[in-house]
Amino acid sequence: MNSWIYLIIAGIFEMLWVLSLELSDGFSKVKYILLTIVFMIISIVLLSFSFETIPMGTAYACWTAIGAIGVIIIGMIFFNESTSFVRLGFIAMVIIGIVGLKLTTA
Template identity: 40%
Template sequence: MAWLSLIIAGLLEVVWAFSMKQSDGLTRVGPTVITLITVIASFALLSYSMKSLPLGTAYTIWTGIGAVGAFAAGIIFLGEPASLSRVVAAVLIVSGLLMMKLVSA
């Protein structure tokens, strides 16, 4: 259950990062409310997962999901560039996440 909570927390990190971008500096009410709700839920699930997962593993996986997810959301929804170097960097992050999961099993 801790791993599922951690994955959901990471996905919520993507949502709050994206909605924060859409909030225009927290000046638009709708995206700001989504940001606040999802950041609280993300932190709560991260905290829950840390009850049984090591700090380094949980935090690394959480930030990695958020980083790669925000990168993908930027490309898909905001038209940000998907240069080869950025894609390679994202692949390296995912590789690190997989390695972290494998050594934590």
């Protein structure tokens, strides 16, 4: 499988573990604690697979950005977090940075 596909899926699992961490209610709900651990492991394993052809720094930056942007969007949609124009502008800058990293990676 293509390393970028591994990386994107790893980023999705990063979003899932952060969401399950939020839903664990301060580590008081066992089901969500277990989901957090499982999603973390899957995310990190897939991230490591992406290192085959993507430089480590690029892969890590993209992985964290996918997770962060996804969690921010989930927070806006489901947890009533701010959707200010300035916040959306900074999200756009992160996306531009990730696209730049992708375009400049051999």
